[in-house]
Amino acid sequence: ASITAVLGVSVPHYWLGMVMVIVFAVLLGWLPPGGAGPGGSGDWQWTWEHMQHLVLPAITMSVIPMGIIARTVRALVADILAQEFIVGLRAKGLTDVGIFQHVVKNAAPTALAVMGLQLGYLLGGSILIETVFSWPGAGFLLNSAIFQRDLPLLQGTILVLAMFFVVLNLLVDVVQSTLDPRIAR
Template identity: 65%
Template sequence: MFVYFLRRLLYTVPIAIGVSVFCFALIHLAPGDPLSAVLPESANPQLVAEVRAAYGFDHSLPEQYLKWLGHVLTGDFGQSTVTRRPVLDEVAPAVVNTFALAAAATLLGMSAGLLLGLVAGFRSGSTLDRAVTTVAVTGVSIPHYWLGMVLVVVFSVNLGLLPAMGMGSQGADTTFSLSADSLRALVLPAIAMAVIPAGIVARTVRSTVAEVRKREFVQTLHAKGLPPFGVFVHIVKNAAPTVLAIAGLQLAQLLGGSILVETVFSWPGTGFLLNTAIFTRDLPVLQGTILVLSMFFVFINLAVDLVQTMFDPRIKRS
């Protein structure tokens, strides 16, 4: 297991380097001059040269990349061109807020998806199976930003039960905590984000469990007189690797794909920060946020690979 862990960890190194190269290139591939958000159009050549030197744009691209990477490894992501604050100070609270939202949506979506998928998988071909499949397909088909607006209209505007924007009375510019205001504000965006993962997980669990139930070893377990709960445990254990892979991908997707939901609810996470950085052309913040989210995605996939081997040791030999 330890050797497999080291091998998988080494595999992530070139991926992480590739991600860093892409994030660095982002600031140069974006349309227009990266300094256009800092300098006025009437800036004289001397001022332009001084600002270029201050931001390190007077060096070659390889030199700029190595210098930028060295700063990133020490936690220095640069400075926002809009707020003049360190990028890390902008990104850190947004990451906490997005992680809290993604964790809540994952817990809700995985719980609902697993329950519906198991029920449908063990009753495959029945009316209940068809009903669960219909619900799952409907959940996958509903745009989460549209569902978010519907939830706001129903529970915030009409019923007045839950806050529609930000983090309740704390406003939008704050960090998530386990206070009553933050938890109440978390409910609607978490539901909006959980519907699609719940549908995907339900369909995956249903098809995986139904396929495992047809294998010969299940018939053998029944023939040997194993109690129904024991057969259930064996079926779930054999279906777990596939389900874990899907669950890990959905968590990573929720961390990086929450921009629309966070914008609808003005939730101060990475999606809301990315949206703001795009419209203000704050490229250092955009660069730092994408880098952090990409690294989360890489390491979540690594964690999923390692957890899968605990359920299916054959993966280590593949």
Template identity: 70%
Template sequence: MLAYIARRIVYVIPIIISVALVCFLLVHLAPGDPLVAVLPADASQELAAQLRASYGFDRPLPVQFGLWVWKALHGDLGTSIATGRPVLGEVMRAVSNTVMLAITAAVVGFTLGLTLGLIAGYYRNTWVDKVATSIAVAGVSVPHYWLGIVLVIIFSVQLNWLPAVGAGPGGSNAWSWDWTHLRYLVLPAVTMAAIPMGIITRTVRALTGDIRSQDFVEALRAKGMRETFVFRHVVRNAAPTAMAVMGLQLGYMLGGSILIETVFSWPGTGLLLNSAIFQRDLPLLQGTILVLALFFVLLNLLVDVAQAMIDPRISRS
């Protein structure tokens, strides 16, 4: 097991380097001057050159990349062009909000997805299976930003049960674990949970149905094993694949929530990326993408290790 974990960690290192390189190049290949947002319209060439030198934009791209990686390894992701504040502080505040939203959505989506998938897989080709499958297809098919707008219209505008935007009263971003603040988490979490719920339901349904048709399940029943014991074996055999899917979906929720956070004005990395893109804030854009990519890579590493712990065949292969 330790050798397997060591191999996975070694494999992650070039992936992280490649992610950092792609992130750096894609941002710099985008058209436009990032200093337009802070330079006055009548700025002189000397002022523009001085400001470009202060941010390191006057150096060759390989030098910029090397310096950026070196500073990032020491916890310095640069300074935001738009706000003048350290990028790391801006990103970590947004990451904490996104992680809270993603974990809440994951609890809702994964719980519903596993429950519906197991029920549909155990009762295939019945009305229960058709209902669960319909819910899963609807969850996958409906665009989440459209679902968010519909939920706001119903629960915020018409019923006035839940707040529409923000993370706290009066637009405050200071979080507290009470019902006043939790109300702001409900609609974006439900919206974000829809797609993972549908994907996991369909995956678990297919896994459960396939495993139940295998010979070892019939052998367990022939030995007189109780159905609860058989069910545990089915779940254990389906767990590695289901965990891989859940890990990917959690990674997507951490990194792909830009539309949902924009709809609900949730102060996470999605909203931060949105503002950084429109303001051409290169340091903030690079830092946010890098942190999200690292989260995704490390999350997949943890899923690989967890899979090997559940199914020893993976570590021996």
């Protein structure tokens, strides 16, 4: 598990995306190489064909955050399990399920903060991923605005992405203070 987490953190998004396109689209022919699926009247229908177009970009974008979250939560849980109150809980005869509940309660605020940051960082990684997979989204729009030197579009897109990042972190802080009232003080 640690090797997978380290590899997940080490591999660049765009490189993993290109390798996955070569393996799963070109060599094996299991999935489409890119795009958002067949066009239509503009209404988005979640059909199997659309889902196939989502698989490669979703996996590619999730590898790095999953690696970071896995490493952080693993270290956090190991640190909590080494604390004295866990030894006391075991001495009292608490079951593993009960100890797990205490570990989750203590690890949740920090893990939630890391998950919130990683979700925000997905926005930055989406620029390259949407370009590699020809996926029409905010990252693709930002990339095309950069190369076309469309400054108003560039500023607007960056502003919207920055606002999303700020609101996301605010929501994480609110949920953290709800889970652990000590944080609110």
